[in-house]
Amino acid sequence: MIDTSDKEIFDSVMLGDLQNTFLTDRVELMLRSFKTYNLHTRKQCLAYLGEKFRVVMNFPEDFTDVEVGEGILDKIVLVHLKNNRDKFNLLM
Amino acid sequence: MNSYKGKLQAKLAWRVNDGPVVVETRDLGLVPIMVRSNRCNLEGAYPKELIKHHEESEEFGGYFVVNGIEKLIRLLIVPRRNHVIALIRSSFTNRGPTYSSYGTAIRCTRPDQTSQTNTVHYLTDGGSMLRFAWRKQEYLVPTMLILKVTDCSIQLKRKKAKLLLTMAALTNLRH
16 A cells, blocks of 8 residues: 655645645645654554554554554544545545 | 333344244333324324313423423434535634634534534644544544545545635635
8 A cells, every 4th residue: 555645645735736825835834844743654644643542542452553543534534434545535 | 200101012023044934022111202292192182182181272292201301302403414614713713822713624424323523623824633522522633644644545536625725715815
């Protein structure tokens, strides 16, 4: 599985409208400020999310951080959509 | 402590492969009955009949009697399910120093129609946060983190950039 690249996120927000500097600034800022988390792959992001929400979610204790992260996507984020790609697209 | 209730029974019929059909009636307990509904003794009664049964002549019905108390079932008005709504709400700014009054909300429903509301907040510094409630507690997560973990592989199709575009449009309006 290939991870969402920054370029992909940027492209899907901009939809080719690169003249819109207001929007480019915002997206760039969001992407740049995310760098402070020091998370590079999807796995790392999932693990980060899972680690933070482990206590609140009450999942089985032997779940890995990544599994907890996936559980959050399943139970909380746009629950009417089954696959993550759809969730990504709607969130966009 | 009395309730106005009736017995609820279910007739279960099953067959294993080509065997005989087994029918069984099962008790499912007692269920409150709505006054003047079609399961109620007062259904369609005229004022005279109501008075004869020591009821009010203009009895309205539509409620239940549970433990001696009249109970009403009230309909709740909720946002349309699975539909993104753009919001301008001044209370959003109270959430933190960089929070703007702009946001979008969607009430997502699971197959069993229970729902989970996701709200995306637009921040004045250009960022955005995703808010959700879990076990009566609210949490805020950077939207970018969620974008990164929601799947990703195939070429992106041209899609309406709902979230950021709406927000950008709203903010442009303001300027």
